[in-house]
Amino acid sequence: MMEVRTRFAPSPTGFMHVGNLRSAIFAYLIAKHYNGKFILRIEDTDQTRKVEGAIDFIYNTCNLCGLIPDEGPSNGGAYGPYIQSERLHLYQEYAHKLVEMGQAYYCFCTEERLEELRAKAEANKVPFLYDRHCKNLSKEEIEQKINNGEKYVIRQIMPKTGLSVYNDLVYGEMTFENKLLEDQILLKSDGYPTYNFANVIDDHLMDITHVIRGNEYLTSTPKYNHLYDAFGWEKPIYIHLPMVVDYDLKKLSKRHGAASFMDLYNNGYLPEAVVNYLSLLGWSPETTEEIFSLEELIKVFDPSRINKAPAVYDVKKLNWVNSHYIKKLSLDELVKITLPHLKETYDLSDKSNEWIRHLIEIYHNHISYGKEIVEVTDLFFKKDITLDEECLEFMNTGDSRKVVNSFYNHVKNITDWTIENIVDSINKTKEEAGVKGKNLYMPIRIMVSGQMHGPELPDTIYLLGRDAVTDRLSK
RNA sequence: GGCCCGUUGGUGAAGCGGUUAACACACAUGCCUUUCACGCAUGCAUUCACGAGUUCAAAUCUCGUACGGGUCACCA
DSSP states (O other): OOOOEEEEOOOOOSOOBHHHHHHHHHHHHHHHHTTOEEEEOBOOOOGGGOOTTHHHHHHHHHHHHTOOOSBBTTTBOTTOOOBGGGOHHHHHHHHHHHHHTTSEEEEOOOHHHHHHHHHHHHHTTOOOOOOOTTTTOOHHHHHHHHHTTOOOEEEEOOOOSSEEEEEETTTEEEEEEGGGOOOOEEEOTTSOBOHHHHHHHHHHHTTOOEEEEEGGGTTTHHHHHHHHHHHTOOOOEEEEEOOEEOTTSOBOOTTOGGGBHHHHHHTTOOHHHHHHHHHTSSBOOSSSOOOOOHHHHHHHOOGGGBOSSOEEOOHHHHHHHHHHHHHTSOHHHHHHHHHHHHHHHSOOTTSOHHHHHHHHHHTTTTOSSTTHHHHHTGGGTOSOOOOOHHHHHHHTSTTHHHHHHHHHHHHTTOSSOOHHHHHHHHHHHHHHHTOOTHHHHHHHHHHHHSSSOOSOHHHHHHHHOHHHHHHHHTO
16 A cells, blocks of 8 residues: 655744644554654745745644654755745646646736736626636737746636536545636746645645644645646545634634743643644544553544534633543642743742752642743732732631631640641631531632632642731731 | 535533433532542433324434525635
């Protein structure tokens, strides 16, 4: 059997949202599932959208996620170069070959003329299709125009009748009417290829066997197929992926900060967890398991189980997956993804290293991403806490006040500030006030932290320090 | 507007002609740990957008309607 080769072909915009990443993940998984190769190709044929450093950015993202390309701009390969702007001569060569074969033609129409035609079509409420104005220019005319320095594009002759049919691995048989097809531009007047053209040339030249991409390409695939046909090339297997959308069912946009992989990463989400979560968007395994390492995903990933319907990107579920991975972290690793956020928000200059690590440790099972440490620990950094209604209500019931007063008297007399002694004070309070369980712990917790939930109470009190604790208890 | 795709609980989803319509997140409640959280348990779609049709039998097949989305560039 032929070796499976898939590719991830982003354009270098310096931004990767989770939808793009998801395409990369699926392409990677399919390649690896079949023991094939995963190729990274940079599609930078739009010179106006070029962004400095974007290629490194893409490479870093793939690396962080473990989606290591077998071939690509950074590590080369037998099919290079892997950056389209370095392959210009190829596109030109193939475009002209198509002209020679009578499958394409030079077009000298100006933007203005096309604008006019478009406007006219719109006024008449008919769909606009290029009118083939330049299709039958004579050799002499063409030569003369070129010698005059007139700019031109190369357009492919598309069939005007009949149907285009192809098979998609997830969407099944797709049928389109050829009369809707326009003579598509292959080479732009700046000598660069269009995406459509470069894409097909490269996929063929790089022996890509499975084309995996978002389903926004579902309707333009017939165009690609006519290119393959014009050259007599074998077409790849198409796998169009359902869209990843936001809660309004709209395409994810840059406005959603959380939808950017780098933002997630910088907020203390773990790449493994993000990959795991994203793999479950538009795909599901045969079993009911949901936590998978990359290796496991490679094993169980089955492209025929990919869904058709758009999937909503749900941060809550991502948080759950991520918290699962966070729990498996060592303290050192946890510190790594949380400490920078603490430092950024709070003044830690008077805190010992030990204190900070202890603080992070007690929240190990309480946060779902690194940056969450900030909001969850704010009670350690503000002077005054305010009680919400639920807390106030609890404080006004039973022996709550009595418990607090009793605990205050014990805790203020601790000479050696240790967790053991704090526990001891709690126990003394229990006896003195004659209450236990929730009625014992909750009043203390509320007065000390301002919250009805949180990590271990003795640790919390210990880390808060006697001054802060007695101060809060006496209010 | 033309063309294309989609529609199972708030979300991800299983389901492939006969099931009590899995499972997970979220949510709610309870239990447990001398609090909370963690963990555990329970609950959460009398029904699969809607309407017809085929069939002994439909979430599953067919058609239509509605709604949502995508696409129609010298962008990718």
